[in-house]
Amino acid sequence: MWQADPQDRRCRQQAGVLADWLAADGSLTARLEALSGNRLLVLPTFEGRITLNVADKRALGLPPRAQSAWLREATLMGQVGDDGTAQAWVAARSVFPFASLTKDARKLMRLGGTPIGYVMFGRGGAVLAKRWLTHTPQGWQRSSVYDWQGRRVLIGETFLPAFADFLAANA
Numbered sequence: 459m460w461q462a463d464p465q466d467r468r469c470r471q472q473a474g475v476l477a478d479w480l481a482a483d484g485s486l487t488a489r490l491e492a493l494s495g496n497r498l499l500v501l502p503t504f505e506g507r508i509t510l511n512v513a514d515k516r517a518l519g520l521p522p523r524a525q526s527a528w529l530r531e532a533t534l535m536g537q538v539g540d541d542g543t544a545q546a547w548v549a550a551r552s553v554f555p556f557a558s559l560t561k562d563a564r565k566l567m568r569l570g571g572t573p574i575g576y577v578m579f580g581r582g583g584a585v586l587a588k589r590w591l592t593h594t595p596q597g598w599q600r601s602s603v604y605d606w607q608g609r610r611v612l613i614g615e616t617f618l619p620a621f622a623d624f625l626a627a628n629a
Contacts, residue, residue, distance in 0.1 A: 475625045476617050480591055480600050485583075486534075486615055487575025490547065496537035499544050500571045504531040507556075514553050517588075517603055518610045528554040528567050530574075536621065547621035549596060550574070551614040558609035566611075574613070578606050597622065 482489060491498050508529045515522060530552045535544035552574055554566050565577060578584040584604035592599045599616040 475622050475629070476598050479617060479625075480598060483586055485575035485579035486548070487573040488579065490534060490536055494536040496542075498573050498575075499535035499537060500532050500569075500573050501535060502530060502532045502570060504529065505567075505569075508553075510553070510555065514612060517601065517612050518553070518555060519603075520555065520610075526556050528556065528559060530554075530566075530569060534573075536624065545620045545624065546618050547624070549616040549618060551616075553612040555610065558611065563607060563609055578604065578611070584611070 479486075479489070487498050506529060507526055510518075510520065510525045510527050512522070514527070515525065530550075532550050532552075533546050534548040534550055536547040537544045552566075554563070559567060566574075569577065584606040587603045587605050587610070589600055589602045592601065594616060596616045597618050599614055601612065601614045604611045604613065
């Protein structure tokens, strides 16, 4: 008798629970804060200069020559307990080509623990240009290219298993 791989089953279950989150427009920060009832805790794991890889250049519509960008990787923590207990909900990866980091956009290099949604979806909000979904070993990921103040920004958000479990338990 054929039996589904437990990982495959979990992947399908998570896709169902996360469907609305994977497809949602607007600020993920605002949605996560509304869900938890608390300010989003952002824990940067890397911030610095990188050389763009081929996939990132393609996603951003950039020519194939060598180019640098500012990368911020962070874990977004949802505060779910009455005692302020936080769970890792989303692993985020934001890519800002240096050519885009002029004038007001330079603040994207100094976000630290500030949620990117506070900057990009405030006044003059970001406009979604394209999005694609992937299932990774960490969980479901949505990758989005936004037009923000005439600039292209690539944001990847991987919804971690703890987040899918939280949604399922609170459905």
